[in-house]
Amino acid sequence: MRLLLVEDNVPLADELSASLSRQGYAVDWLADGRDAVYQGQSEPYDLIILDLGLPGLPGLDVLAQWRAANLSTPVLILTARGSWAERIEGLKAGADDYLTKPFHPEELQLRAQALVRRARGLSNMPRLEAAGLHLDEGRQCVLQAGVDIQLTAAEFRLLRYFMLHPDQILSKGHLADHLYDGETERDSNVLEVHVNHLRRKLGRSVIETRRGQGYRFAGVVQ
CATH class of the missing domain: 3.40.50.2300 (Response regulator)
Incomplete structure (x- = not known):
């Protein structure tokens, strides 16, 4: 954020x-x-x-x-x-x-x-929960199916923003506006790399690409 x-x-x-x-x-x-x-x-x-x-x-x-x-x-x-x-x-x-x-x-x-x-209309629970994931903001890692998955700082920032906005289509520009400060150079290709890293760690179904629109984080994995 x-x-x-x-x-x-x-x-x-x-x-x-x-x-x-x-x-x-x-x-x-x-x-x-x-x-x-x-x-x-x-x-x-x-x-x-x-x-x-x-x-x-x-x-x-x-x-x-x-x-x-x-x-x-x-x-x-x-x-x-x-x-x-x-x-x-x-x-x-x-x-x-x-x-x-x-x-x-x-x-x-x-x-x-x-x-x-x-x-965002969410309760202040110890962990954010969505799509079968439990995000521990203090430790900056995510729990999936009982397994702790380590995240880089960039992956943590991106996943936290996705989990705060489940089922919403978020453009690369929108994500860059909310993930980087005013002095940081924004590169949509870098965002794509971080999304792909999260998919490899959490499963491809968690983050959906909407061509020409951006990404959608699944609030519930089917």
């Missing part, structure tokens, strides 16, 4: 970007609220992590502008402020969740995971 991190504390942003990247997210980072307003509306993010104390434009104003523009992307607010009043203001402005600094990285990981799943 592709994630926008809006945080002006550079050491913290570097730490969070590295941690989230290890968890399989493609992370774009911004430090200014004015830039975030435009970026959040122009790129297809699956989740936004937003600090409140931003230069240029406060985080609550950024969030209010996003929601006024009908941006429905889940937003997790980060703030060093701990008052109930500020929490309430954030939720009123359209935040989906709230995390007060300092926090444990695992808590951020689990909250982000829950928001992404909730946006």
Whole structure:
């Protein structure tokens, strides 16, 4: 999944970007609220992590502008402020969740995971389940018929996105938009290679090619 991190504390942003990247997210980072307003509306993010104390434009104003523009992307607010009043203001402005600094990285990981799943209408179970597969996001591997199958980082990112969107036709362009950050060169041939690797590991029936349209991940294997 592709994630926008809006945080002006550079050491913290570097730490969070590295941690989230290890968890399989493609992370774009911004430090200014004015830039975030435009970026959040122009790129297809699956989740936004937003600090409140931003230069240029406060985080609550950024969030209010996003929601006024009908941006429905889940937003997790980060703030060093701990008052109930500020929490309430954030939720009123359209935040989906709230995390007060300092926090444990695992808590951020689990909250982000829950928001992404909730946006897809899925429960926050320990593992994603579809097509007879059980994806362990913590270990970044998949269980099939009682057997653990190891995945590369790229295979994990791709399979997780497929499992969050079962039975949907996803074009190569759509997948690239959601699997790579804004600085990464996108190559549809590389995506095809990763799809073929997953088929060899999981079976060809799991991922169907729709000629001229893209790929469809089978929610239920017949």
